Amino acid sequence: MKTSLAEKKWIVVLISLLLILIPEATLLAWNEHPLISYPVVSVMSELRDAKPVHVESLDAFVMAEEKGLSRFLSEEETWARNNLPWYAPRPESLAFKATGNPNDIHLRFCQAIRVNPKVKFPLYLQFPPGIEAGGSPTLTAKDITFLQDTSDWGSTTFVGLKMGEMVQALDVVVSATDEPDLLGLDIGLFGDNGTDFGKVYGFGVQPFGNPHLEYGSQAPFHMGFYHEAQIIYFLAGFLKKTYPEYRIHLYKKLSEFAFQSGHPYWGFRFMGWGLHYLADLTQPYHATVLPGVSTSRSLWINTEDMFGVHGPKADAIQLVSNRHTAVEKYLQVVLQKAYRDKDQSNPVLLSLRSIKERLPYEDTVPRQVIAQQSHAKSAETDTVLVENMPKKFILDPHFELGTSEEREQIVLKIQAEKGQAAIDRLNFIIIDLLEPFVAYGPSFIRATLSEAKGLRQ
Numbered sequence: 001m002k003t004s005l006a007e008k009k010w011i012v013v014l015i016s017l018l019l020i021l022i023p024e025a026t027l028l029a030w031n032e033h034p035l036i037s038y039p040v041v042s043v044m045s046e047l048r049d050a051k052p053v054h055v056e057s058l059d060a061f062v063m064a065e066e067k068g069l070s071r072f073l074s075e076e077e078t079w080a081r082n083n084l085p086w087y088a089p090r091p092e093s094l095a096f097k098a099t100g101n102p103n104d105i106h107l108r109f110c111q112a113i114r115v116n117p118k119v120k121f122p123l124y125l126q127f128p129p130g131i132e133a134g135g136s137p138t139l140t141a142k143d144i145t146f147l148q149d150t151s152d153w154g155s156t157t158f159v160g161l162k163m164g165e166m167v168q169a170l171d172v173v174v175s176a177t178d179e180p181d182l183l184g185l186d187i188g189l190f191g192d193n194g195t196d197f198g199k200v201y202g203f204g205v206q207p208f209g210n211p212h213l214e215y216g217s218q219a220p221f222h223m224g225f226y227h228e229a230q231i232i233y234f235l236a237g238f239l240k241k242t243y244p245e246y247r248i249h250l251y252k253k254l255s256e257f258a259f260q261s262g263h264p265y266w267g268f269r270f271m272g273w274g275l276h277y278l279a280d281l282t283q284p285y286h287a288t289v290l291p292g293v294s295t296s297r298s299l300w301i302n303t304e305d306m307f308g309v310h311g312p313k314a315d316a317i318q319l320v321s322n323r324h325t326a327v328e329k330y331l332q333v334v335l336q337k338a339y340r341d342k343d344q345s346n347p348v349l350l351s352l353r354s355i356k357e358r359l360p361y362e363d364t365v366p367r368q369v370i371a372q373q374s375h376a377k378s379a380e381t382d383t384v385l386v387e388n389m390p391k392k393f394i395l396d397p398h399f400e401l402g403t404s405e406e407r408e409q410i411v412l413k414i415q416a417e418k419g420q421a422a423i424d425r426l427n428f429i430i431i432d433l434l435e436p437f438v439a440y441g442p443s444f445i446r447a448t449l450s451e452a453k454g455l456r457q
Contacts, residue, residue: 030283031152031332033276035339036434037177038128039352040441041275042170046449050169053264055161058121059102061258061266062109066098072257073112076250083249083363086240090114091202113250114201115185118146123161126175126182129339133159147184149214155336169268173445176272177279180247185273186218193217207238221247222277223286226367227375232289239289244277248366251277252448259452271448278370278444279437284378285324287371292320292382315397322401323385326393329407330414331430337411351431352438361443370436377433384429388422390414 030036041047062069073096080087096112110117122144127133136159141150144158161167180186188195190206198217209219225239233240251274259267280286331348338346386394390413393401401407414422 030279031328032128032156032336033177033181033279034126034128034174035332035335036279036352036437037272037275037441038131038174039349040438041173041445043353043355044442044445046445047170047173047268052166053169053172053268055123055163055165055167056263056265057123057163058109058266059105060163061263062105063102065257065261065263066100066105068257068261069109069112070096070098072253076253079249080246084246086242087246088203088241091200094200094202111197111201113254114189114203116187116189116195117197118188119183119185120146121183123163124175125159125161125167125171126178127157127159127171128174129155129157129336130342131157131339133157136160141182145182145184147182147187147214152332153182167265169264172265172268173272173275176269177275179269180218180222180273180276181215184218186221186247187215188217189221190217207241222280224281224367224371225287225289226371227287228289244281244371245363245366248274248277249363252444255448256452259449267448267452271445274448275441275444278366278441279434281366281370282374282433282437283328284374284381284433285320285327287374288378290316290320291378292323292386318397318400319395322396322399323382323389323394325402325407326385326389326410327381327430329401330389330410330426333408333411334427347427348431348434352434354438356435356439356442358446359439359443361440361447365440365444370440373436374433377429381429381433384425388414388418388425390417 077090077095081089090112094111094114096108099108107117110119124139124144125133125136139158139160141147141153141156141158143160187193188198189201190198190203191201192198192205206217207220209216209223220241221243224242224244226242228239251270255267255270255274258264258270284291334346334348337343338349343349390410392399393407393410393413406413411423414426
């Protein structure tokens with residue numbers, strides 16, 4: 001069936017608006033990544049039994065390895081250009097060079113890997129509720145990040161570290177899994193984000209997501225729309241411009257480099273950064289453009305909008321946003337309670353702690369395995385949410401879940417309105433969604449450690 005030019009425009013406009021107008025609260029894939037990563041990696045002897053490592057600042061690491069990093073980052077840039085079809089090449093002017101100047105070492109490194117240079121890379125650890133944090137001084141999220149909205153970390157335990165002190169490798173990895181969100185690594189990187197660095201980083205105009213929202217500009221780095229129908233790519237090719245694969249590979253290789261050059265603290269910290277994006281891709285709302293909204297439905301909604309009937313499009317935007325928020329907040333509340341209560345029988349925690357078959361990790365895993373499985377489960381996930389979440393949260397287009405205080409009572413409201421059967425069904429679908437991370441998170445770690453060991457030999 002041929003698609004007219006007008007129809008093509010309608011679909012493009014709808015998809016663009018749905019992505020651009022999504023509230024910023026939905027642009028985090030999973031709230032508080034350590035809640036997920038801790039049980040997955042804590043069962044690994046490679047981390048649990050690893051020797052404590054010396055805390056080291058990023059600047060100290062980079063200064064000590066300037067020459068090696070110059071070669072490494074050049075090779076990594078070549079890999080990205082050769083292997084990622086939609087990769088926006090790093091401008092040559094930002095290539096990392098060993099100048100010996102400590103005064104701009106932070107800026108030179110941030111520019112070379114194209115992250116937000118406002119990030120200070122503080123020395124700290126983040127702990128799930130109920131996990132012993134030791135006697136170190138406590139911090140708040142505001143002490144760590146430049147972000148204005150830190151509400152998702154309001155009950156999180158942070159402790160400060162000092163240069164040279166010894167910390168457990170496991171704690172470093174787990175804490176680092178939240179940093180791409182918490183520290184704002186990927187915020188403001190596009191040319192239209194109103195930042196000086198975004199104008200020179202070479203990523204161009206932000207392909208989707210709202211560039212004016214605090215979290216909005218990180219969307220293309222944390223979402224991977226790799227498995228949409230071909231007609232969607234034909235009509236909206238900008239959806240291909242996503243960068244999780246770029247980040248995962250870069251941080252995996254940086255981890256290997258840090259281990260190989262004798263900086264295990266940063267080896268484990270970079271490792272945690274890579275794990276963050278792997279976990280993000282298990283979220284259907286980060287691997288599918290519009291879960292629960294068919295292409296034909298999208299076309300009809302926008303047809304109505306173009307003829308002055310604006311309600312259906314606004315409703316669709318709000319419902320997709322609320323469902324995205326609901327699944328994230330549900331998991332966060334469930335896991336926070338399980339940690340606080342030391343509930344070893346919680347089914348989600350049990351699943352996250354399960355030891356899977358040792359599957360090999362390859363560079364194709366994020367796209368061809370994790371994102372593909374997430375995309376395949378998106379329609380079912382949407383259906384489960386509709387059937388088991390409070391109607392107000394999921395079916396009321398006039399309700400904004402992302403800014404409502406009611407979201408913190410989401411589990412209690414599900415139990416009151418839908419009963420324990422709904423809790424069980426939601427737990428089951430979330431366990432299914434996270435299964436690829438349970439399987440491939442450890443294989444990512446083992447592959448990184450193995451490669452680093454091979455480099456040393």
